[in-house]
Amino acid sequence: MRYLRTHIFLCIIAILGIRCGGKGGSGGSGAPSYGPIETSLRITASNNNIPYRLLLAVALKESNLSPQPATTLYNADSVLGMSVGETAFGLSFETLELSVVPENMTLEPQIEAYGRWLRKALDQKQLGLDETVANPDELYDWVWQMAQLHRNGQENRKNVQIVFALEMIDMLNRGATWQDLESGEIITLLPEPNPIAVDRAFSSQIQKNLQLDTQKSEIFSVDYMQLTYSQTVDQQNLPENIRVIHCPFTLSACLEIQHRETEKPEARLQAHYVIPPDQSIVPNPLKIQQHRVPVLLTDTRGQTESIQNAVVIMLVGDSGRYVEGVRQKSNPQWVSNYQLQTLGKIVPGICDLMKQDNPNVNASSCRTPGIPGGVQFQNQGPSETYRWGDIPDYDKNIFWTYVIDQDQLGGIAEFNFVQANRIYQAGSPINFNLKFIRGATKVSLEYMERCENNKVVWTTLQTHFIRDTDDLSIQTMLYARGPNGNGQHFLRALVYGESGKLQGWKVEELFLQNYDENNIVFADLDQCT
Known part of the structure; x- marks a missing residue:
């Protein structure tokens, strides 16, 4: 089926006078050469008068070009997903007018459907946007219209649309490779080529329209963002502990x-609270719900649960695509030092607020991870299937340290690779220098593996005992194809101090290039089960 679609695209490209090839580059005539997915993107952009860069950027931002629906399994026969994770463009099959069949769970039909949907929506608004974007204000016109169409939930959601627009600008500024x-x-x-600075590139009217409507919350450095004004509360939440969960989508989608x-x-x-991975979109963590309001989570049975005894904090980040509970295109760099530092800073303030509402809350216990009445990190257990809200790459040595005493952290470790581009032949030496604060006594180097059952785990690669050095x-040498099957590998360094605590x-x-196709796993059996 893909060959037929590709062949049709190549024929169309030939008619247009453009050569197309496998992995990019240039054709014999010097014209650009594109693979089937990029060809589909470019033809769809051209046919619907949409800027190609915006079409590619929105798919990269929303899903990293992942066309399969994001879902998890409950009770072996119940599959639950979310509309923001159904297609590569963060829209439902119904919105794109696609039937839910396997052939539509691939990129080409979704790209074509999105192009038609966006063009139809813009035509209905009678907007004459030019596909040739000449200046930042014209770019804003496109991005803002897309934001209104993608984030069209309940009333009074302009803040969410602004976040979407800022995410698009950030993606265009950073770029990406897929x-x-x-x-x-x-x-x-x-x-x-010239990064778009929101506070300088746009006209004053647009700058005002991109200003978030937030106010300071009861906790220093946390902004309050009200998402809806029409919520009816039938039950009350009386928090006794703090629960930390994860949302694997963009901030605006979460x-x-x-x-x-x-x-x-x-x-x-x-x-109740949302912490993004960095400050590129919003300057501070967000409080989005009052403590007294119960929030809804899907429990381990796949049922909707009203949380009436906890304050819930959400860590946001693109950790990968989860298809029937299997983590695809794993990205362990989703969680950041900033994010965990912020978590550690706001927990004491949340505990103080909880104690005001519930005298039974113990301030000391409230800030302690892993105990009743303390901070609970929702994570995939050793033999459990991934559920919505689970924190991937969870390591209590890392997460607990930020909550208990982040002052003991002497800064993050730093990798300095001898080979700057970090591209190696399989089996060739991989040399790097690891920098950290003097006083460390142990360094553990881990790498990510994918088990035969598709579970992603961290395996110890090397352990070094050290003294009096920074x-x-x-x-090291690596041979395998890596957790994502494309030669991409992830290394994690854990540096410990004299007391054995994480530093x-x-x-x-x-x-890696020319890697082994066989997936040989060295993780312990109990890690993979």
Whole structure:
């Protein structure tokens, strides 16, 4: 089926006078050469008068070009997902007017359907947007219209639309590279040659329209963002502990699903606080719900549960795509030092507020991880299937440290690779220097593996016992295809101090060429089960 579609695309390209090839580059005539997915994107953009960069950027931002619905399994026969994770463009099959059949769970039909949907929606608004974007204000016109169409939940959601627009601008500024695991096709969104500064690039009217409507909350450094003004509360939440969960989508998508009502069953993933991975979109963590209001989460049985005894904090980040509970395109760099530092800073303030509402709350216990009445991190257990809200790459040595005493962290560890591009031949030496604060006594180097049952785990690669130094030269060799099957590997360094407590950590990526196709796993059996 893909060959037929590709052949048709190549014929169309030939008619247009453009050559098309496998992995990019240039054709014999010097014209650009594109693979089948990039060809589909470019033809769809041209046919619907949509800027190609925006079409590619929205798919990269919303799903990293992942066309399969994001779902998890409950009770072996119940599959639950969310509309923001159904297609590569963060829209439902129904919205794109696609039937839910296997052939539509691939990129080409979704790209074509999205192009038609966006063009139809813009035509209905009678907007004459030019596909040739000449200046930042014209770019804003496109991005803002897309934001209104993508984030069209309950009333008074302009904040969520602003966040979507800022995410689009950030994606265009940063750029990204995507690879098709089946064909090896690579598509690159080049960064903006002149980065778009929101506070300088746009006209004053647009700058005002991109200002978030927030106010300071009761906790220092936390902003309050009200998402809806029409919520009816039938029950009260009397928090006794803090629960930390994860949302694997963009910040705007995680905000969009907070009060979204749909006719079909969907997983629920609501929170009182949201912490993004960095400050590129919002300057501070967000309080989005009052403590007294229960939030809704999907429990381990796949049922909607009203949380009436906890404050829920959501860590946001693109950790990968979860298809029937299997983590695809794993990205362990989703969680950041900033995010966990912020978590550790706001927990005491939340505990103080909880004690005001509930005298039975013990301030000391409330700040302690892993005990009743303390901070609970929802994570995938050793033999459990991934559920919505589970925190991937969870390591209590890392997460607990930020809550208990983050002052003991002497800064994150730093990788300095000898080979700057981090591209290696399989089996060749991988040399790097690890920097950290003097006083460390042990360094553990781990790498990510995918088990035969598709569970993703961290395996110890090397352990070094050290004294009186602030750096360590390390050499290792890798042969396997990596957890994502494309030669991409992730290394994690854990640095411990004299007391055995975590002093610093860092995750970095590298790439192998000519890797072994066989997936040989060295993780312990109990890690994979």
